[in-house]
Amino acid sequence: MLVYNSQSHRKQELEPIEPGKIRMYVCGPTVYDQIHIGNGRTFLSFDVIRRYLMFKGYEVTFAQNLTDVDDKIINRANEQGRTAAEVAEEFSDKFIEQMHRFGILDPDIRPRATREIEAMQEMISLLIEQGNAYAVPSGDVYFSVRSDHAYGVLSGRDLDQLRAGERVEVNDQKRDPFDFALWKAAKPGEPSWPSPWGDGRPGWHTECCAMIHRYLGTPIDIHGGGADLVFPHHENETAQAMCAWHEPLANVWMHTGMLQINEEKMSKSLGNFYTLKEVLDRYPANAVRILMLQTHYRAPLDFSFDRLDGAMSSLDRLQSCVKNLRWAAEAAPQDGCLTEADRALGMAIDSAEKEFESSMDDDFNTAGGLAAIFGLVTESNKYLSEAAGSIETAVTLRAADALVELCNVLGIDLAKDSAGEELPGELVTLAAERAGYAGSSPDEAAEALLAARQEARAAKDWGTADAIRDGIAALGLVVEDTAAGARLRRKKG
Numbered sequence: 001m002l003v004y005n006s007q008s009h010r011k012q013e014l015e016p017i018e019p020g021k022i023r024m025y026v027c028g029p030t031v032y033d034q035i036h037i038g039n040g041r042t043f044l045s046f047d048v049i050r051r052y053l054m055f056k057g058y059e060v061t062f063a064q065n066l067t068d069v070d071d072k073i074i075n076r077a078n079e080q081g082r083t084a085a086e087v088a089e090e091f092s093d094k095f096i097e098q099m100h101r102f103g104i105l106d107p108d109i110r111p112r113a114t115r116e117i118e119a120m121q122e123m124i125s126l127l128i129e130q131g132n133a134y135a136v137p138s139g140d141v142y143f144s145v146r147s148d149h150a151y152g153v154l155s156g157r158d159l160d161q162l163r164a165g166e167r168v169e170v171n172d173q174k175r176d177p178f179d180f181a182l183w184k185a186a187k188p189g190e191p192s193w194p195s196p197w198g199d200g201r202p203g204w205h206t207e208c209c210a211m212i213h214r215y216l217g218t219p220i221d222i223h224g225g226g227a228d229l230v231f232p233h234h235e236n237e238t239a240q241a242m243c244a245w246h247e248p249l250a251n252v253w254m255h256t257g258m259l260q261i262n263e264e265k266m267s268k269s270l271g272n273f274y275t276l277k278e279v280l281d282r283y284p285a286n287a288v289r290i291l292m293l294q295t296h297y298r299a300p301l302d303f304s305f306d307r308l309d310g311a312m313s314s315l316d317r318l319q320s321c322v323k324n325l326r327w328a329a330e331a332a333p334q335d336g337c338l339t340e341a342d343r344a345l346g347m348a349i350d351s352a353e354k355e356f357e358s359s360m361d362d363d364f365n366t367a368g369g370l371a372a373i374f375g376l377v378t379e380s381n382k383y384l385s386e387a388a389g390s391i392e393t394a395v396t397l398r399a400a401d402a403l404v405e406l407c408n409v410l411g412i413d414l415a416k417d418s419a420g421e422e423l424p425g426e427l428v429t430l431a432a433e434r435a436g437y438a439g440s441s442p443d444e445a446a447e448a449l450l451a452a453r454q455e456a457r458a459a460k461d462w463g464t465a466d467a468i469r470d471g472i473a474a475l476g477l478v479v480e481d482t483a484a485g486a487r488l489r490r491k492k493g
């Protein structure tokens with residue numbers, strides 16, 4: 001399978017370092033607030049990449065850190081009169097909660113920066129010993145970018161051009177303006193740890209590098225993050241690894257494109273800033289996934305609530321199709337004698353599975369994967385309408401299972417949302433009783449009710465048919481006319 005490597009700017013064959021195994025790391029959040037949906041998109045993209053690698057049979061070890069000490073956390077704590085540790089704990093929990101709501105698999109390893117200080121100090125000492133870092137009188141330790149001849153290799157930047165084109169923080173203790181802090185001396189009241197260079201805390205770029213080395217070993221197969229992390233964060237991570245251990249940090253670097261709102265940059269000042277929680281409070285995770293996966297992970301994603309409504313309809317189409325297939329299969333006599341329509345559906349399943357895999361094999365083309373799934377939805381609906389009356393159980397169930405399984409690889413859990421839609425038996429019984437068509441079980445009651453409505457319609461007795469429909473609607477149910485017959489379902493929204 002082909003994977004785009006941001007370092008080489010091309011797609012390359014995925015060649016695991018250890019056969020059959022993939023070790024991957026994705027930079028986690030700084031836990032000082034709810035994450036925004038742009039971050040949500042990045043974490044979702046890597047969740048799908050991980051799931052697909054597992055689907056292909058790789059044994060994947062996935063690590064993601066929590067940056068739980070940082071200026072932003074300290075500032076938030078000062079504003080709120082709390083300790084930095086309290087703020088970090090609150091937002092670590094909130095982050096994990098939203099990841100679960102979004103259906104994102106837990107990482108195998110979730111290191112927290114504040115518990116990895118020793119590994120970071122070891123790496124910093126090694127860099128100082130090898131002449132790649134220096135401590136200054138204030139107690140800060142800096143990485144010397146000039147000591148690394150390969151600096152700029154990941155982002156394709158040249159230090160001399162950078163100097164001319166970009167402003168950098170002025171600091172007279174640094175030997176070069178692009179030198180970055182590996183260790184920051186503590187200011188009064190800040191969280192700190194003792195070190196050979198004085199009390200302080202690690203720099204952000206140092207955390208990920210030391211944790212990757214400790215938990216996964218370097219180099220790893222895949223290092224991921226948002227495109228905004230390429231420079232300086234990932235450039236600085238890889239520079240440290242090259243200088244400390246004389247090996248690259250990762251074989252393949254993967255970066256997700258940015259998220260825009262209605263084709264504008266998302267920002268608090270434009271008033272179009274959304275947290276992942278706000279979006280998941282309003283829409284099911286499956287719909288948000290469908291929207292995001294319609295765009296390739298490297299491309300900019302245009303997010304809007306109109307598009308999300310569109311994704312809701314797609315999700316509804318998908319769920320209805322699976323339910324109708326299952327329902328038609330249950331109602332069908334087991335004949336086992338294949339008609340042309342049965343064979344055509346069987347071939348549609350095979351080709352959807354093939355198309356899904358070849359799309360995903362091409363640098364995780366989820367839009368192509370979704371197109372294969374929705375193509376099978378169209379074929380299945382066509383089958384249900386054309387084969388009504390001679391439904392073949394096995395092929396019908398196979399179509400439903402294939403849809404559920406392919407969705408599962410994308411983290412779209414059809415069982416999850418439809419569980420909430422289970423038709424409540426009491427309601428059905430009540431609806432049938434009110435209309436005077438009670439049965440001994442909810443299934444029988446529903447059948448009697450639908451049969452009565454059908455009879456009234458056949459007799460063009462619209463008054464009775466409408467009265468039955470209204471009685472059903474008053475209880476929050478609707479009659480859905482499908483190709484395979486009418487059925488009751490819960491009303492949406």
Ligand SMILES: [Zn+2]
Nearest residue numbers: 027028208233
């Ligand atoms: Zn990182």
